[in-house]
Amino acid sequence: MELINALGLNVKILLAQLVNFSVLLFVLYKFAYGPILKMLDERRDKIEEGIKNAEDAKTKLAKIEMSEKEILSDARKEAQKIIVAAEDVAKKNKEDILNEAKKQSQQILEKAEKNIEQEKNKMMEDAKKELSELVSLATEKIVGEKMDAKKDKEIIDSVIK
Amino acid sequence: MGLNISLAPEVIFHIGSFPITNAFFVSIFVTVIVLAVFLLIANRFQTVPTRFQALVEILFEEAFDFVESIIGNREKAKRIFPLVFTMFIFILFANLLTYIPGQAAVTLKTEEGVMPLFRAAMADYGVVFMMTMVSVILMQIVAIAVHGPFGYLGKFFNFKGPLDFFLGLMDIVGEIAKIVSLSFRLFGNIFAGEVLGAVMLFLAPYFIPLPFMFLGLLTAFVQAFVFSVLTLVFISMASTIEEDELVEEASI
Numbered sequence: 001m002e003l004i005n006a007l008g009l010n011v012k013i014l015l016a017q018l019v020n021f022s023v024l025l026f027v028l029y030k031f032a033y034g035p036i037l038k039m040l041d042e043r044r045d046k047i048e049e050g051i052k053n054a055e056d057a058k059t060k061l062a063k064i065e066m067s068e069k070e071i072l073s074d075a076r077k078e079a080q081k082i083i084v085a086a087e088d089v090a091k092k093n094k095e096d097i098l099n100e101a102k103k104q105s106q107q108i109l110e111k112a113e114k115n116i117e118q119e120k121n122k123m124m125e126d127a128k129k130e131l132s133e134l135v136s137l138a139t140e141k142i143v144g145e146k147m148d149a150k151k152d153k154e155i156i157d158s159v160i161k
Numbered sequence: 162m163g164l165n166i167s168l169a170p171e172v173i174f175h176i177g178s179f180p181i182t183n184a185f186f187v188s189i190f191v192t193v194i195v196l197a198v199f200l201l202i203a204n205r206f207q208t209v210p211t212r213f214q215a216l217v218e219i220l221f222e223e224a225f226d227f228v229e230s231i232i233g234n235r236e237k238a239k240r241i242f243p244l245v246f247t248m249f250i251f252i253l254f255a256n257l258l259t260y261i262p263g264q265a266a267v268t269l270k271t272e273e274g275v276m277p278l279f280r281a282a283m284a285d286y287g288v289v290f291m292m293t294m295v296s297v298i299l300m301q302i303v304a305i306a307v308h309g310p311f312g313y314l315g316k317f318f319n320f321k322g323p324l325d326f327f328l329g330l331m332d333i334v335g336e337i338a339k340i341v342s343l344s345f346r347l348f349g350n351i352f353a354g355e356v357l358g359a360v361m362l363f364l365a366p367y368f369i370p371l372p373f374m375f376l377g378l379l380t381a382f383v384q385a386f387v388f389s390v391l392t393l394v395f396i397s398m399a400s401t402i403e404e405d406e407l408v409e410e411a412s413i
Contacts, residue, residue, distance in 0.1 A: 007286040008169025013185055017291040020185075024192045024251060029243040032199040036221055037239070039206055046208075 132156045166356055170285040171276040173269050183278055184285030191255045191282060199250075224249075231390070232397040241396055244299070248292060249389035255282035256351060256381030260374070283351040283384070286344070293344035296392040297336070304399040343391055350384045 135156050170184035202217055210218060224246055229238035258264070259281045267278040282288050305313045319329035354377040361370035 006168050008182065009287055009290065010180065010182075012179055013182060013287055014291050016179075016185060017188060017288050018295070020188055020192055021247075021251065021291065021295065024195060025244060025247045027196055028199055028247055028250075032203040033243045033246065035203050036206060036218075037225070037242075039208070040218060040222060040225075043208065 128160065132160065135159070166359060168286075168352075170280055170287070172273070173271060173276050173278065182285065182287075183276060183280040184282050184288055187258065187279055187282045188251075188255065188288055190279075191251060191258060194258075195250055195254050228393060231393055232400070237397075237400065241393065244295075245389045245393045248296070248392060249385050252283060252292075252347070252385035252388055253382060255288075256385060257378075258282070259355070260378065260381070281351050281355050283347055284355045286348050289344045289348040292388070293340055296343065296395065297340050299392075300339075300395050300399045301336075303396055307400050307402060339395060343388065347384050347388045350380050354380050 132153070136152055139152070139156075170182035172180045173183050173186060174181050202214075205211075206214060225238065225242055228242045228245060229235055232238050232241060258279070264279045265277060268275045269278050270276075301313075304316075308316070317329045317333050319325040354373075357373055358370060358377060361373050
C-alpha cells in the first residue's frame with residue numbers, strides 16, 4: 001500500500017491512461033499503419049509486377065529479334081535464289097536472242113546473195129542479149145548482108161560461148 | 162534553490178474529483194503529437210514517394226521486417242505490429258519530450274506548491290504499469306488462444322510429478338516477474354536518468370550535465386526499443402507451440 005502511494009498509483013488515472021493509450025493505438029492502427037502497410041504492400045506488388053513485365057518484355061524482344069534475324073536470312077536466301085534464277089533466264093534469253101539474230105542475219109545474207117546472183121544472172125543475160133544484138137548489128141553492117149536471122153543467131157551464140 | 166525529486170507524479174489540477182497529474186498531462190500531450198505526426202505523414206502518402214516519404218517508408222518497413230523476423234510469420238506480424246510499434250513510438254516520444262529545451266522551466270502554481278507542468282511520462286510508474294499490464298494480459302490471452310484454456314492452465318498446474326508441479330508453480334512466479342521486470346526496467350531507467358540529470362544540473366549547471374544528457378538520449382531510445390521488443394518476444398513465445406507439447410497432444 002505504501003509503495004502504491006509512493007509511486008502515486010491511482011486507479012482513475014490508470015484507467016484514463018489505458019483509454020488514452022487505446023485511443024492512440026486505435027487511431028494509429030486505423031489511419032496510419034493500415035494505410036501505410038497497405039500502400040507498401042500494393043507498391044511491392046506493383047514493383048514485382050513491373051519487374052515481371054520487364055522480364056517478359058525482354059524475353060519477347062529476344063524472341064522477336066531472333067525471328068527477325070531468321071526472316072532476314074530467309075529473305076536474303078530468297079533474294080539470292082531470285083537473282084540466280086533471273087541471271088539464268090537472262091543468259092538463256094541472251095543466247096536465244098543471239099541465235100535468232102544470227103539466224104536472221106544468215107537468212108538476210110542468203111537472201112541478199114540470192115538476189116545478187118539473180119541480178120547478176122539477169123544482167124548477164126541482158127548483157128548477152130544486148131551484146132548479141134550489137135554483134136549482129138555490127139556484123140550486118142560489116143557484112144552488109146543480112147544473113148538468115150536464124151543462122152546469124154547460131155553463129156553469134158557460138159562465138160559468144 | 163532546492164532539489165525537488167518526487168517518485169510520484171505531481172497533481173497539477175483537478176477536473177471534478179479527477180486528479181490530473183503532470184505525467185498524465187504529458188502522456189496526452191505526447192499522444193496528440195504522435196497522432197498529429199503520423200496522420201500528417203499517412204495523409205501525404207502517395208504511390209510515387211517523395212524523399213521524406215521514402216525515408217519514413219524505409220524506417221517503417223525495417224521495423225515491420227524486424228517484427229516479422231522475431232515472430233516468424235507475416236500474418237502474425239501484421240496483427241502484433243501495431244501494438245508493438247505504438248508502444249515504441251509512444252515511449253520514444255515521451256522520453257524525447259524531456260529533451261525539448263525550456264519545457265522543464267514551465268511550472269504551475271497550485272495550492273500544494275509550485276509544480277512542473279512537464280514530467281518524463283515514463284518516470285511515472287502509472288503509465289509504465291498500464292502498458293506493462295496491456296502487454297502481460299495480451300500474452301496470457303494469446304497463450305490461451307493458442308493452447309486452449311486447459312492447455313494454458315495445465316502449464317501452471319502440472320500434476321505429472323512433484324518436479325513438474327514445482328516447475329508449473331515457478332511459471333506462475335515467472336509471469337508475475339515479467340510484470341515487475343518489464344515495468345521497473347523502463348521506469349527505473351527513465352526515472353534514474355531524470356534524477357541524475359536533475360542532480361547534475363544542481364551540482365554543475367554548465368557543460369558537466371551534457372554527457373549525462375547524451376547518455377539519457379541513448380537510454381530514451383534503447384529503453385523504448387527494449388520494452389517493445391520484450392513485449393514482442395514474450396507474445397511470440399506465448400504464440401508458439403513447443404514440440405514436446407505437440408507430441409503430448411498426439412499421444413492423448
